[in-house]
Amino acid sequence: MIEIKNLSKSYNKGAVKAVEDLNLHVKPGEIFGFLGPNGAGKTTTIKMMVGLLIPDKGTISIAGYDNAKNPLEAKQNIGYVPDNPDVYDRLTGMEYLNLMADVYKVSVEDRRERINYFLDMFNLTDAVGDLIKSYSHGMKQKIVLTGALLHNPAVWILDEPMVGLDPKSSHLLKEYMRKHCDRGNTVFFSTHILEVAERLCDRIGIINKGKLIAIGSMDELRHGDQAGSLENIFLELTEQ
């Protein structure tokens, strides 16, 4: 579902190597957790996956589409939520959702069903008629999340999705992620909250200073050592 090959990106004319020679493969049905300390290059990688940044080198394919050669097809298969939900302040929540449904070409029946579902799930029904200006950070995140999932994309790409959410919404989101993947889809999300990754993810990639330093299921990361928690592994790996 997601295939990243030899991906590199630097800022400031090569002075800051944000991502270096990254290779990743995420299979259908998998929840993939992308872990790393602050400034490791998670956001940079994700922005390249969704087309916000152009890689210096390497290729990315989403649901079988190379996102440089067939960007529109790739985008149609992605549901992306950034870490910082900058969204049109002067639209109402409902106007925003309808806009998203229109640009992703979602039919009336589908959008009605899904909008109702997510508004219920995120407890947004009362606010959806208000201007987004009046929303809290978490509410903005939820409306962006809803907008990103309306077209039922095969690949979800979420940057730090749990950060602004209240416990209940975050719990429901995690449940929904599982359901989504059980239908053969893929979720790729970055986080620095280790427990979330440990409990939720089928596989985990750890990135540090732009390089992927470990990848695999929890078991594989432990090397069979049952006592090792993800925290220990993480600290050990990112120490160097």
Place this chain on the structure above:
Amino acid sequence: MRTFISLLKANLNVHFGISSLKYRFTKEKNRLWEPIAIIIAILVGGGSILAMYSFFLLAVFMAGQSLGHPEIVITLSFVASQLIILIFGIFYIISVFYFSNDMSILIPLPIKPGEVLGVKFITILLSEYLIALPMLLPAFIIYGAGSWQGILYWLKGSILILMAPILPLVIAALIVVLLMRFINIRKGKDIMVIIGSLLALMVGLGINFFSLNLPQGSEEEVIRHMIESNTGLIEAIGNKFPPSIWATLALTYREWQGWGYFLLFVGLSLLLVVLLYWIGNYFFYKGYLTGQEIRRKNTAISKGDIQKHINRTSSPILALLKREWKLFMRTPVYVMNGLAGMIMVPIFMFMPLIANSEELTQVLNYARDPEYSLIVILISLGIMLFTSSINMVSCTSISREGATFWISKVIPTPPKDQVLAKLIHSSILSLLGLIIVAIPLFIVVAIPLLHLTILIILGFLATGLINVLGLIVDLLRPKLSWNDPQEAIKQNLNAFFSLLIALLVITVIAIASIILISAQIGEFWVYGILALIIVVLLVPSIYGLFSLANFRYKSIEI
């Protein structure tokens, strides 16, 4: 004091983008041509405006001299610049004081509110010099050199000019800080934008009205008359706002009287600064914090209503067009900039009817004479194009997206369609401008309907060209990082470039028209050939726009 200085340094750095400028000039050497081209364009454009302004002042000075009031030139420049700074200062202060996102960082710091306010005030003051100096210096030099002033004049004058923006800016700041303490800031801001724009509109109308009472005669006589009839106006403003006159008096009275007014001017400025500091300590943060909440409609829409909202689909282009439209119409500063200017022009055109003097009737008779219809149409076309191209919609349409531009980058709508939606949006507004001008043309000048139709078609094609070029400019250098929407439109150089482009297009059409008229071909051939010329320019521009969009929607990184 140390913290104050370092805070000031940091703030100036951010506000004027000094670090990024340094970076631009030292690191990105291969793209150096870009800022250099911009600087040259500004020097040429700004320089020619400055030259025209200086000639105007020179004429005012000479006319004033012959009336025995050479100092009128100084009064005029002080009154005008202080008025402008007062009006624009209000917007500027609102956005820098209350809408920059550094407030959430600054408030927790152990610094007095008055000092934070001071830092922000100085930052604004420095940028106001960009307006004040070009307005004041020419008048100061013309009067000083023209009436052989001594060294004391130049000394006093330099200090007065440096002090000039302080007074109106402090007054604007006091108004804003006190108002913000008592009204909801977001609602308040929208109201202020509207009030301020109406104020500017009235000033514009006033100036226009006074200049309508012009007698016939040579230019010199005209200016002379204007001064004679407007000394009253300037003095009236001076009476309402005496400090503007004090500056003149300080410069023109020689002995102790001059120094008295000088001290009055400087003293009042400093006094008000202290007052602002004191009031800032009391009210600044309180006003900021109470204003943070936004009024919510408490009428939650019911389940049934939601269903109603979800029973229509639009094509992506139409959906994006609706987005453009709503975001534009719901932001007062955009509406005021985009529409108010367009509405002013026809009002100016209606004014002759009210004044209704003889020579105007003559002009109208001339305009209504079918023999001159070609020339009248072409001049009308020029007016129309100018009117509908000052709305700055297309040349800021990428910039206006700001931090939300990521959405446009991730949605699966081809960039070509996205800019098409923007082009349609700006064309609708331009068409509105064309029609707004067409109505008075129809009523006052009595242009026949057939000609009016031709005029609107030609105008629509030409504004289309201007809009396409404006969009290209904005694609090339969008201003996406802003906190307050007005920065996207008022502090955006693209607006200036787009104005230059509009003037260029108008010039091209004018030159073509002159050639066609002197070729003495039939009237409708002229229209046809003009339309052809515009279309020949328009079609490749649109293709250029589409392929540029394809490239730039990828390469603009956010």
